Amino acid sequence: MNIKDLDREEYILSGNSSCPGCPASLGFRLIGKAVGKNAIIVIPASCMTIIQGAYPNTALILPTLNIAFAASAAAASGISAALEIRGKNYPVIVYAGDGGTADIGLQALSGAAERNENITYICYDNEAYQNTGIQRSSATPYGAWTTTTLKGKQERKKDVPKIMASHNIPYVATASVAYPTDFIEKVKKAIKIKGFKYIHLHAPCPTGWRFPSEKTIEVGRLAVQTGVWILYEIENGILKLTGPSKNLLEKSARKPVREYLRAQGRFQYLSDEIVKNFCDDIEEKWNEIGMILNLQNHLSTT
Amino acid sequence: MNIKDLDREEYILSGNSSCPGCPASLGFRLIGKAVGKNAIIVIPASCMTIIQGAYPNTALILPTLNIAFAASAAAASGISAALEIRGKNYPVIVYAGDGGTADIGLQALSGAAERNENITYICYDNEAYQNTGIQRSSATPYGAWTTTTLKGKQERKKDVPKIMASHNIPYVATASVAYPTDFIEKVKKAIKIKGFKYIHLHAPCPTGWRFPSEKTIEVGRLAVQTGVWILYEIENGILKLTGPSKNLLEKSARKPVREYLRAQGRFQYLSDEIVKNFCDDIEEKWNEIGMILNLQNHLSTT
Amino acid sequence: MKRVAAISFPSKGVAGKTGVWRIRKPILDRQKCVKCLICWIYCPEGTILRKEDDSIEIDYEYCKGCGVCANECPARAIMMVEE
Amino acid sequence: MKRVAAISFPSKGVAGKTGVWRIRKPILDRQKCVKCLICWIYCPEGTILRKEDDSIEIDYEYCKGCGVCANECPARAIMMVEE
Amino acid sequence: MIRVLTGNHSVAYAALLSNVEVISAYPITPQTQIVEKLAEFVETGQLKAKYVRVESEHSAMAVCIGASSAGARTFTATSSHGLLYMSEMVYWASAARLPIVMPVVCRTLGPPWNIWNEHTDFLLVRDYGWVQFFAESNQELLDTVVQAYRIAEDERVLLPVMVGLDAFTLSHISEPVDVPEMDLVKKFLPPRSNIPYVLDPSKPFTFGNLAYPSHHMALKFMHHTSMENVIKVVSEVDNEWNKIFGRSYGILDKFMFDDARVVILTIGSSAGDAKEAAKYLRKRGVDAGVLRLRLTNPFPAKEISNILSNVEAVAVVDRNLSPGNGGIILEKVRSSLYSSKNRPFIKGYLAGLGGKDITVKDYVKIFEKTLESYKKGDSGTEWFNLNLEVTNL
Amino acid sequence: MIRVLTGNHSVAYAALLSNVEVISAYPITPQTQIVEKLAEFVETGQLKAKYVRVESEHSAMAVCIGASSAGARTFTATSSHGLLYMSEMVYWASAARLPIVMPVVCRTLGPPWNIWNEHTDFLLVRDYGWVQFFAESNQELLDTVVQAYRIAEDERVLLPVMVGLDAFTLSHISEPVDVPEMDLVKKFLPPRSNIPYVLDPSKPFTFGNLAYPSHHMALKFMHHTSMENVIKVVSEVDNEWNKIFGRSYGILDKFMFDDARVVILTIGSSAGDAKEAAKYLRKRGVDAGVLRLRLTNPFPAKEISNILSNVEAVAVVDRNLSPGNGGIILEKVRSSLYSSKNRPFIKGYLAGLGGKDITVKDYVKIFEKTLESYKKGDSGTEWFNLNLEVTNL
Amino acid sequence: MIYEIRFHGRGGQGAVTAAELLVKAAVTEGKWGQSFPFFGAERRGAPVTAYARISEEKHFIHSPITEPNIVVVLDKKILDVVDVTDGLKEDGTLIINSSRSFPKESLKKFRTCIVDATKIAVSLGLSVAGWVIVNTAMLGAIIKAVPIVTIESVMNAIRNNWSGRIGAINAEAARRAYEEASFL
Amino acid sequence: MIYEIRFHGRGGQGAVTAAELLVKAAVTEGKWGQSFPFFGAERRGAPVTAYARISEEKHFIHSPITEPNIVVVLDKKILDVVDVTDGLKEDGTLIINSSRSFPKESLKKFRTCIVDATKIAVSLGLSVAGWVIVNTAMLGAIIKAVPIVTIESVMNAIRNNWSGRIGAINAEAARRAYEEASFL
Numbered sequence A, B: 001m002n003i004k005d006l007d008r009e010e011y012i013l014s015g016n017s018s019c020p021g022c023p024a025s026l027g028f029r030l031i032g033k034a035v036g037k038n039a040i041i042v043i044p045a046s047c048m049t050i051i052q053g054a055y056p057n058t059a060l061i062l063p064t065l066n067i068a069f070a071a072s073a074a075a076a077s078g079i080s081a082a083l084e085i086r087g088k089n090y091p092v093i094v095y096a097g098d099g100g101t102a103d104i105g106l107q108a109l110s111g112a113a114e115r116n117e118n119i120t121y122i123c124y125d126n127e128a129y130q131n132t133g134i135q136r137s138s139a140t141p142y143g144a145w146t147t148t149t150l151k152g153k154q155e156r157k158k159d160v161p162k163i164m165a166s167h168n169i170p171y172v173a174t175a176s177v178a179y180p181t182d183f184i185e186k187v188k189k190a191i192k193i194k195g196f197k198y199i200h201l202h203a204p205c206p207t208g209w210r211f212p213s214e215k216t217i218e219v220g221r222l223a224v225q226t227g228v229w230i231l232y233e234i235e236n237g238i239l240k241l242t243g244p245s246k247n248l249l250e251k252s253a254r255k256p257v258r259e260y261l262r263a264q265g266r267f268q269y270l271s272d273e274i275v276k277n278f279c280d281d282i283e284e285k286w287n288e289i290g291m292i293l294n295l296q297n298h299l300s301t302t
Numbered sequence C, D: 001m002k003r004v005a006a007i008s009f010p011s012k013g014v015a016g017k018t019g020v021w022r023i024r025k026p027i028l029d030r031q032k033c034v035k036c037l038i039c040w041i042y043c044p045e046g047t048i049l050r051k052e053d054d055s056i057e058i059d060y061e062y063c064k065g066c067g068v069c070a071n072e073c074p075a076r077a078i079m080m081v082e083e
Numbered sequence E, F: 001m002i003r004v005l006t007g008n009h010s011v012a013y014a015a016l017l018s019n020v021e022v023i024s025a026y027p028i029t030p031q032t033q034i035v036e037k038l039a040e041f042v043e044t045g046q047l048k049a050k051y052v053r054v055e056s057e058h059s060a061m062a063v064c065i066g067a068s069s070a071g072a073r074t075f076t077a078t079s080s081h082g083l084l085y086m087s088e089m090v091y092w093a094s095a096a097r098l099p100i101v102m103p104v105v106c107r108t109l110g111p112p113w114n115i116w117n118e119h120t121d122f123l124l125v126r127d128y129g130w131v132q133f134f135a136e137s138n139q140e141l142l143d144t145v146v147q148a149y150r151i152a153e154d155e156r157v158l159l160p161v162m163v164g165l166d167a168f169t170l171s172h173i174s175e176p177v178d179v180p181e182m183d184l185v186k187k188f189l190p191p192r193s194n195i196p197y198v199l200d201p202s203k204p205f206t207f208g209n210l211a212y213p214s215h216h217m218a219l220k221f222m223h224h225t226s227m228e229n230v231i232k233v234v235s236e237v238d239n240e241w242n243k244i245f246g247r248s249y250g251i252l253d254k255f256m257f258d259d260a261r262v263v264i265l266t267i268g269s270s271a272g273d274a275k276e277a278a279k280y281l282r283k284r285g286v287d288a289g290v291l292r293l294r295l296t297n298p299f300p301a302k303e304i305s306n307i308l309s310n311v312e313a314v315a316v317v318d319r320n321l322s323p324g325n326g327g328i329i330l331e332k333v334r335s336s337l338y339s340s341k342n343r344p345f346i347k348g349y350l351a352g353l354g355g356k357d358i359t360v361k362d363y364v365k366i367f368e369k370t371l372e373s374y375k376k377g378d379s380g381t382e383w384f385n386l387n388l389e390v391t392n393l
Numbered sequence G, H: 001m002i003y004e005i006r007f008h009g010r011g012g013q014g015a016v017t018a019a020e021l022l023v024k025a026a027v028t029e030g031k032w033g034q035s036f037p038f039f040g041a042e043r044r045g046a047p048v049t050a051y052a053r054i055s056e057e058k059h060f061i062h063s064p065i066t067e068p069n070i071v072v073v074l075d076k077k078i079l080d081v082v083d084v085t086d087g088l089k090e091d092g093t094l095i096i097n098s099s100r101s102f103p104k105e106s107l108k109k110f111r112t113c114i115v116d117a118t119k120i121a122v123s124l125g126l127s128v129a130g131w132v133i134v135n136t137a138m139l140g141a142i143i144k145a146v147p148i149v150t151i152e153s154v155m156n157a158i159r160n161n162w163s164g165r166i167g168a169i170n171a172e173a174a175r176r177a178y179e180e181a182s183f184l
């Protein structure tokens, strides 16, 4: 897919309330380019709530249901049920933050996945409750400063894509705002599949991660290049690395993780020990992925 | 571990309100034998609520907090926090049904796991909401009749142990009431580990699964012997088959799945196609486990 | 003193003498019993009483007659008979 | 007709003319631009306007001056200058 | 057709007759029969609806909100803890102006756990902006659930409707119910159509984004106004029902009321027992009557104050408790009559809490006690049939 | 020590001074500063407490319930949607008789989303069996939160306590607050000890299993009785506070009240603006006064009816709405006075909904309007400063 | 006249269904009726209670039956653990499934009818998973003792509830019990 | 006399902190004061408003300030998009960060004081991530225009807020602005 082939139309209007350099509004913009105008959007409480602007106006051109923080996957299930019974067939897309996904929305999400509802759930992961002012979420990475983890978060980042893959749904993918075509391709693929699709979008947030607004993409790219964030998809149980992550299985191909950490204020005061744990976790994740790929290879050749 | 070595003391009194042949009360009885009297129990709405009997009496001899359906892992976190701040050190044990675990309690469970709370969460899985009269839960198996899936459940059983393993907690295990020493060993091990421990106990329920009350153990054993239910533990990420499941990696070693299905009224009217899907899913699960074991072997030898 | 909160204390037979629930009754044949305690560990009611010498006895006051013990006894030392 | 429910209709500038938010302003050097549209796809605001011929223009009325376009432009065709 | 149905099954039949399109519910005693019967209707093809088997009540109501926003006629049912667990979404549904119908089988809230009848759950959500009915009999229940859709979808209303019923003493009582013909019901209740806001790509809008204070207050006023319309709409709909099916209920159910000197005011199936008590006492020369509130929200304050001004003594029997404050209906009745010239003597009774029975004999006692208290001018609230032994340690 | 603190930080300091042992909360605007400040206290070691960073409010309250059942002094705080999301557990906490303290930063409920001040959230849980205070100033807030633990843990009470504060107009206003010395506070509030039921293996019991109707009703009565004790205990505790710290608040806050002919009755920070309006009008010869409810639950019905009987006209200003019914406090006030001989003229105002400001000038208008309406005998409720333009499509 | 009937059985014997069938029979005769279980935890084998209230005219009562005029005991084992005559009106009728005349001395003060419903059910093959299903037989005995409805109505109600052979056998059970039940 | 002050700035310039520092300064002088932000979504760069209310005596007001007697503009760009004089009392004072005399003609009718706070801040190195931090300088200018508190109290409040060098520089910014601010 080439940038030039992308939809010229915009589905989120300029002059909205996002911070300068916002990955959430960018993510939404890219979704619009993937799905066009025939889709219904569900948005729980999050930065996206504010970004839309205030009644009686909205920055969003797609029909959108704002819903309570914990309720997006269920509300989307309801829309999908109504469309089915009324003989309509638009993609129903949830666009939710990491808090609304990994924490308070997890139960509804897991339930909808188990029921294999025909919806596409996209989590933009800015790794904290940004809308309420940078409190930790379960998706906040180990070691990161937030206003409720002043000395850095003690626990590991919850691996939501892995948890969702454990639900045996037809499609799970990770993506990054720094790799728009990769993301758009995944969304396009997802909405064609019947059943529950989950896409986890890495969304570096200048406000919460404490980096200058022009670095949103750069930080996102560093996350991928250092191997901190891995781009992959799991289609019917088969895992595939995508985009630049394809070439990063070898540790030597990856940039040093410190480059990623250094770019952000929230990781300013990490001790060496914590940095080491942080890196070890990433190593472990890559090893796990390497193993799975090996096995898949093994199986497909035998 | 030998049966004769087990605690002679009972921690749940006779004459309680369980149905004849109840696996939930049996499971609790076995937990008592594993932990002794110095433990605090948390129980959400479930058959266990009824089994205890009515105020001002109780069949349970361990200090027990009954709590709302969705709240057990969080309430246990609170108890654990209070014990820690007050310098006490008893195991805190949740004993919850599959509904209170895989459905309405999942969010609190996932949150507590991410925070790595020092609790042992035991789910007795009787594969439906039995207390309210056999409605489907997400842990109800594919094809099973319940009062809300009269033609058999359309979706797969949610794989909660796998989901919990995706939370990177120190200990995850499966167990069965049909293998009491295996279960007791796992509970004993779990309460010694610091952090979040999850044990998923298969609990064949005569009332809900529609088999005669004397067959509780027999059906549980068949589940394991046919490979429908796999006994394993995952300690710090390392998977190990336990008990009879150790010898069932080869399909030929396993009894035919039909023997398990035939023993239960709820699978009475399965079409051949559904039986096939059912069997295929089990095959797949074993393959997955086989792969993981292979890999672990491979890693430990290199 | 008044009990303000709903706290309950342990008591046998919260559901009454559950022995009346039975339609069949487990009968132990001491001759056959090998004291393996399998019935003891499997009884959901705890109504297989384990004695000092690991012989067993059945507590008919509360045994619900589920039949698990009889079904599991490897020595077939327990029989279920109509009440 | 009365609007009973809280329904809102699409409108540009829900947060006002967000151009005022800038402290720096992106300036395009058309000479250097290779029309790769990277700035267009990355602009979080949609204020890089894509023309028919894939040349671009900046909508200063709403551009918040985040600097992403300048930072990402492979041809260094966009410069951020103090307002 | 006359069928012998439980209250729960009456509800399920009503949903069937209303041709609901999306159902989502989560099981809870004593509501489960509703859920199960509807699953049967759907799985046997009698009802063409999507049945979404959610993992909690919060999600059940969220599904209804999503489905209703997308234009479907939706149904759910719950009870006690389920109602509280979904309460964020209960509020949401009304503020979003969605015509969802939800029967609530009223049950005592724990802890300690208790599955029996009490109305506290239902009344805890009385200020959530829903229309609320409370039924006395299974027939009324069925009829009211169908009527509820007409009312909910009326463009002067556009609000969700809750129908309360007593745990066990209605939900599990089987009695004869005249189940109307589907064709007639279809005439009374055509498919849902006239909602001015349905999510659809052909006319994109955003539902429920941030609203500033002035706007929010205006929307609240619209909501309030629609609630005020309810009284009128309920009467119209009930009259129309009467024309087609020959049964009607009104907003207030007055029994031996017009010449009554002493009146029991209450809600639910138990009002029937109060009626029997009134019959009994009338035979003994006491001018007893019963006033049952069928529509409980918006609270028919004006209607009540109009008709109660002529009564001498009123006994409000609350099967609910606001700890430290007493009965909730008592408070509302008193407030309704505050500005009346003639204010009756009002005495409150807290009865049947935790599912304790209230029998016809009990109501006879309540009538008698009320007359006595009236004479003494003792208007305090009485805990009826309280037994404190168990609290001794 | 005098500090300039926001309302939220006053709450955090109060928790610090109370030496809470387990904290669990979930962030929500406008409560977040409380959560964040407490995280700071804990992480810097100023407060030796376990801080459980839960994934939702339902779990936050469940953690508090668990911790409190195991004997710890516990704290949480929330707002609006958070309060509704946890409502099942809110009810649970009081029925389980656990002395948890929870400030609620009152915010308008959505949809549409709105983060500003309104009291509907707080009042929706008024029947949940909690003791409820509502603060006017940051100083009162801090003092009340500390007092709350004394009241909650008093063996005549043993109930959770909620402390309401206005979103932004208190939570985010910085003003001078006298933060008491820790040592003095420790004397006033020793470590939690005297609870007769704490989960412990040394004396095993089961908390909250099934209870049959009669038993359940008896437990409810115990709850009710404890709530009735609250009025007395609050006064005692407040007096003791006064002795140590030289400040006290009472149950009702009367301002220029004793000789007032016209009185505004309301709650929260905005009562201060009403006081300024009263001052202003007094200078102009109007006998205006203010009655602010500090303790809102149990509703001090007797106290109110005692002192309002002598007033001519009362304006009840409700910053909350029960759609179709009007202001919640109005209803409670009317009900309280039902049996009084002298009943004042009462007029209701719905004001400040959705976070709309109510200024001193507005209160002057409300006083004036009330006097006018009093003359006309027009006791209907008025929507104050309503602007309907936006609802035109 | 309102007939208030209480059924005592054990979980699995069909007491609740019996109560409901009686109402259905009454309704076909144009009467009014209600049936309901005592709702607790009904475990298989545990004592259960169910109620029916039958009258000529519709009434408004919904409260439980505390003073029945008819008590039906499906399983005489119940007599050992439950006081089945609790609240039974002095002129009330007791109907017991028993082969012996008075299974318990204390019952003598009531008008008592016995029937060996178990024998009838067994002879008709009415048993499921070890449980002899005596509820339909007991219906026949009730009608014999107190003519609430006709035996035909009861048999029709049974046949409407279960189609085919099952219905027929159960109706037959009712008929036989109707014939065999006898007062003491 | 109650001073009601409204600050207009842009997210990142510290208007809210300025309001709070003013209150802290007042409190050290035994006065009463309140400060609060207008709470919306404060994005970096977007217009923001903050308030302070200072008086000799404690009062009970908690409602927002709608008719300030002092308006402070931290960034003159704001003037293009916000009517900063909205509600400003006729005899009120306007204090603007500007190098030119009247950045906008319409402001002429108010008592107006200007100060080049940006220049002062820049010269003291007060900038973070591209943002010149003018809030403390503006405090000095306010005190010059209206003697709400003494400049010493303001400088103390600043130094109590930030220890060490940062406090010192910011206090110096206030002092310089106090000297340089001038009426028109």
Ligand SMILES: Cc1ncc(C[n+]2csc(CCOP(=O)(O)OP(=O)(O)O)c2C)c(N)n1
Pocket: A024, A045, A046, A047, A048, A068, A069, A070, A096, A097, A098, A099, A100, A101, A126, A127, A128, A129, A130, A131, A132, A137, F026, F027, F028, F029, F057, F081, F082, F085
């Ligand atoms: C029940 C409930 N609790 C809390 C909130 C407050 N709240 C709104 S948005 C938000 C954070 C959202 O975080 P996330 O989902 O990560 O989205 P982000 O703001 O980072 O875009 C919170 C805590 C709420 N709206 N509802």
Ligand SMILES: Cc1ncc(C[n+]2csc(CCOP(=O)(O)OP(=O)(O)O)c2C)c(N)n1
Pocket: B024, B045, B046, B047, B048, B069, B070, B096, B097, B098, B099, B100, B101, B126, B127, B128, B129, B130, B131, B132, B137, E026, E027, E028, E029, E057, E081, E082, E085
């Ligand atoms: C919020 C809420 N919803 C529903 C219920 C009703 N309920 C009580 S127990 C139960 C089923 C429990 O199922 P499971 O957890 O599998 O335990 P089991 O009954 O099978 O032992 C349900 C639905 C409840 N108590 N609370």
Ligand code: SF4
Pocket: A017, A018, A019, A020, A021, A022, A023, A024, A025, A047, A051, A126, A130, A131, A205, A206, A207, A208
């Ligand atoms: S906080 Fe981050 S995600 Fe939220 S609007 Fe600002 S930049 Fe976007």
Ligand code: SF4
Pocket: B017, B018, B019, B020, B021, B022, B023, B024, B025, B047, B051, B126, B130, B131, B205, B206, B207, B208
């Ligand atoms: S339904 Fe099953 S799990 Fe529940 S009490 Fe009965 S046998 Fe036990």
Ligand code: SF4
Pocket: C028, C032, C033, C034, C035, C036, C037, C038, C039, C040, C056, C072, C073, C074, C075, C076, C077, C078
């Ligand atoms: S299982 Fe059989 S052999 Fe073993 S102890 Fe029991 S009765 Fe004896």
Ligand code: SF4
Pocket: B021, C026, C042, C043, C044, C045, C046, C047, C048, C058, C059, C062, C063, C064, C065, C066, C067, C068, C069, C070
């Ligand atoms: S029959 Fe069942 S309850 Fe009785 S002793 Fe045997 S196992 Fe235990």
Ligand code: SF4
Pocket: A021, D026, D042, D043, D044, D045, D046, D047, D048, D058, D059, D062, D063, D064, D065, D066, D067, D068, D069, D070
């Ligand atoms: S500076 Fe930012 S907002 Fe402006 S055009 Fe460039 S990318 Fe878009």
Ligand code: SF4
Pocket: D028, D032, D033, D034, D035, D036, D037, D038, D039, D040, D056, D072, D073, D074, D075, D076, D077, D078
């Ligand atoms: S990124 Fe640079 S080269 Fe590419 S289109 Fe934009 S300005 Fe031109």
Ligand SMILES: [Mg+2]
Pocket: A097, A098, A099, A124, A125, A126, A127, A128, A129, A130, A131, A137
């Ligand atoms: Mg986030």
Ligand SMILES: [Mg+2]
Pocket: B097, B098, B099, B124, B125, B126, B127, B128, B129, B130, B131, B137
């Ligand atoms: Mg279960």
